[in-house]
Amino acid sequence: MPHSPQISVVIPAYNEERYLPTTLASLRQAAEYYRRVRDAEIEIVVADNNSTDRTAEVARQCGADAVVREPINQISRARNTGARAARGEWLAFCDADNRVTENILVAIHDNLSRPDVIGGGTLVKPEKFNFTVAICFTAWKLFSIFGRVGVGILHCRKADFERFGGFNEELFAGEDVQFAYDLKKLGRATGRPRFVIRHDAAIITSMRKTEEFSFPTIAGRLLRMSVGMQRKLRDKRYCSLWYDVSRGKK
Numbered sequence: 001m002p003h004s005p006q007i008s009v010v011i012p013a014y015n016e017e018r019y020l021p022t023t024l025a026s027l028r029q030a031a032e033y034y035r036r037v038r039d040a041e042i043e044i045v046v047a048d049n050n051s052t053d054r055t056a057e058v059a060r061q062c063g064a065d066a067v068v069r070e071p072i073n074q075i076s077r078a079r080n081t082g083a084r085a086a087r088g089e090w091l092a093f094c095d096a097d098n099r100v101t102e103n104i105l106v107a108i109h110d111n112l113s114r115p116d117v118i119g120g121g122t123l124v125k126p127e128k129f130n131f132t133v134a135i136c137f138t139a140w141k142l143f144s145i146f147g148r149v150g151v152g153i154l155h156c157r158k159a160d161f162e163r164f165g166g167f168n169e170e171l172f173a174g175e176d177v178q179f180a181y182d183l184k185k186l187g188r189a190t191g192r193p194r195f196v197i198r199h200d201a202a203i204i205t206s207m208r209k210t211e212e213f214s215f216p217t218i219a220g221r222l223l224r225m226s227v228g229m230q231r232k233l234r235d236k237r238y239c240s241l242w243y244d245v246s247r248g249k250k
Helices: 020-038 055-061 075-085 104-112 131-147 158-164 175-189 208-212 215-226
Strands: 007-013 042-048 066-069 090-093 098-100 117-126 154-157 194-205
Touching: 007 020, 007 055, 007 075, 007 104, 020 042, 020 055, 020 098, 020 104, 042 055, 042 075, 055 066, 066 075, 075 090, 075 175, 090 104, 090 158, 104 117, 104 154, 104 194, 117 175, 154 158, 154 175, 158 175, 175 194
Parallel strands: 007 042, 007 090, 042 066, 117 194
Antiparallel strands: 090 154, 098 194, 117 154
């Protein structure tokens, strides 16, 4: 890479050989647009979360600038391991089954260029719609509105990430929501109160959970999770919706 990256995009990946090529291709396209519009570079860091397939090999073949390994199968740890290896001044976190809009890196750049902004997220759009997807997205939108938090591609300055310790490694799920709350808290404490969700940029997510689990299964597991949620998010046994997905191997 000829120049130091402005943005490091961190991708946690556990057995993602099927989805990674599409994700990386969309990020490379966004990187070309970013280069033209803001004359800045990115790097892509894939954190291989102890995969048993060809995830690391596919990541290198498809354009990742760095591939690091996190041996403990936990998404918060994988995100943090990738962030520690990142060279960019700014960090952005993308899942391995997402595609991104071409302008997403420009939107992140413009957010983090503002001195009053601590960080932010982007919109989330489903790859396809069905009954289960519609219900899940309606529930998520309501949570986002009333909880005043959004996710998409979370982004922040690396110095701030290091300041509050990154993703909470006690959590096996919901670490991205907790990250947003922690980042907003730091912003208020340091005079940068704005956490901005960019509505002009989005990720397109695979919605593979809705293909592998029926609506009653998803609803039942989330309902059981809702009682004593803080405790259950710290116990992998209750987080099967996040860890039992087959990663598209049909």
